[in-house]
Amino acid sequence: MQLHRKKRIEIILEAPGLRRLTEILARVQVTGYTVLPAIAGNGRGGPWSEAGQVTDAERMVCVMCLIDPARTEEVIGPIFELVKRHIGLISVSDAEVIRGERF
Amino acid sequence: MNLVDLAISNLLSPVVLFFALGVAAALARSDLSVPEAIAKGIALYLMMAIGLKGGVEVARQGLTTTLVLTVLAGAVLSFAIPFLAYAILRFVSRLSAVDAAAVAAHYGSISAVTLAVAIEVLGRVGLGFEGYMIAVAAVMETPAILAALLIVRRSRPDDGLSRGELLHEVAFNGSVVVLVGSFFVGWIAGPAGMKPIAPLFTDLFRGMLCLFLLDMGLVAGRGFARARKALSLPVILFGFVMPLISAAIAAPIAAMLGLSPGGAMLFITLAASASYIAVPAAMRLALPEADAAIYLTLSLGVTFPFNLIIGLPLYLSVAQKLAG
Numbered sequence: 001m002q003l004h005r006k007k008r009i010e011i012i013l014e015a016p017g018l019r020r021l022t023e024i025l026a027r028v029q030v031t032g033y034t035v036l037p038a039i040a041g042n043g044r045g046g047p048w049s050e051a052g053q054v055t056d057a058e059r060m061v062c063v064m065c066l067i068d069p070a071r072t073e074e075v076i077g078p079i080f081e082l083v084k085r086h087i088g089l090i091s092v093s094d095a096e097v098i099r100g101e102r103f
Numbered sequence: 104m105n106l107v108d109l110a111i112s113n114l115l116s117p118v119v120l121f122f123a124l125g126v127a128a129a130l131a132r133s134d135l136s137v138p139e140a141i142a143k144g145i146a147l148y149l150m151m152a153i154g155l156k157g158g159v160e161v162a163r164q165g166l167t168t169t170l171v172l173t174v175l176a177g178a179v180l181s182f183a184i185p186f187l188a189y190a191i192l193r194f195v196s197r198l199s200a201v202d203a204a205a206v207a208a209h210y211g212s213i214s215a216v217t218l219a220v221a222i223e224v225l226g227r228v229g230l231g232f233e234g235y236m237i238a239v240a241a242v243m244e245t246p247a248i249l250a251a252l253l254i255v256r257r258s259r260p261d262d263g264l265s266r267g268e269l270l271h272e273v274a275f276n277g278s279v280v281v282l283v284g285s286f287f288v289g290w291i292a293g294p295a296g297m298k299p300i301a302p303l304f305t306d307l308f309r310g311m312l313c314l315f316l317l318d319m320g321l322v323a324g325r326g327f328a329r330a331r332k333a334l335s336l337p338v339i340l341f342g343f344v345m346p347l348i349s350a351a352i353a354a355p356i357a358a359m360l361g362l363s364p365g366g367a368m369l370f371i372t373l374a375a376s377a378s379y380i381a382v383p384a385a386m387r388l389a390l391p392e393a394d395a396a397i398y399l400t401l402s403l404g405v406t407f408p409f410n411l412i413i414g415l416p417l418y419l420s421v422a423q424k425l426a427g
Binding site for chain 1: 318392396
């Protein structure tokens with residue numbers, strides 16, 4: 001089975017910024033992504049948890065997508081413009097997929 | 104009922120006691136928690152219940168010129184209070200302009216849960232209120248956010264977020280939509296239409312409020328723990344004093360508008376409360392540089408408990424004296 005090298009981008013972002021992030025992903029033509037809820041964590045602002053929250057203000061989400069390595073710069077740039085002002089982080093790692101033509 | 108009796112009755116009410124239970128559990132580091140989906144569901148229920156109640160009252164009482172004047176007064180107050188709050192914060196604390204503006208927006212806007220508890224207090228003492236106070240509450244959500252954006256417009260870079268886009272997000276925030284929508288549903292359905300659904304939205308209201316206040320107590324209790332880190336003493340004192348300043352401004356306006364004691368109490372409560380549902384989410388979008396730990400801790404960990412325990416009986420007492 002042949003595997004294809006791709007880049008996995010993971011963005012952890014405060015939930016109110018999610019819609020803006022997905023709009024950016026659409027703009028840079030990243031059409032496939034997955035949004036995961038973050039349950040709890042700890043960061044520069046101290047520990048946080050989604051338990052009991054009635055507002056999105058203190059919730060975090062994780063958005064994961066796979067892209068062609070050649071597009072990394074053009075995708076990361078606009079995402080960083082959003083994330084740099086919010087609570088969040090972006091990480092890029094190597095990944096391998098089977099159906100390479102899809103990314 | 105005098106102020107002391109009101110305060111004692113308030114302290115011993117199940118709503119406040121459940122809030123205290125939540126705080127105690129959080130401080131004792133209990134693993135007690137209300138799942139996020141349930142907390143959000145109850146918040147939705149409470150918005151629907153108070154929206155319906157307000158709409159039915161308007162259907163029963165009819166439209167008056169006082170309605171228009173009260174809505175206008177509420178909007179002006181919501182817009183003006185952040186400027187005052189910002190000036191006080193900048194004078195007494197070392198908060199940055201952006202942090203102070205974000206906090207100020209919370210104090211100009213309203214807390215729907217404080218409003219729900221105030222309605223429960225009125226029910227307990229047998230006082231009615233003008234149903235349109237719910238519309239006033241909805242109108243008071245947004246102007247404070249605009250005021251905060253005006254305050255900081257020169258001290259921060261443009262983020263490409265259009266004001267129209269932000270206003271759309273605030274105006275169509277879920278809590279505002281369900282509150283206003285339920286208000287119109289109640290108004291259209293009237294008392295007759297409300298009767299079949301009253302077992303859910305009237306009879307269960309206090310019990311659901313207790314459950315919600317337990318959750319609020321847990322969140323506030325966790326807030327106390329981080330208040331020491333996030334808040335300086337002047338900022339904490341601001342959280343106690345600002346509601347009283349806002350109440351002192353709102354009380355004579357309520358008297359001039361000729362509101363009933365119950366309506367005046369709600370008007371004062373709306374001015375004195377600090378948002379922690381609609382505004383925090385809006386601030387994360389509009390002013391993401393502002394430290395959420397400051398405004399959330401202050402609003403939920405300081406001002407909400409203050410209003411719940413001391414503010415509401417005080418506002419009721421003042422309203423009874425002014426409008427009685």
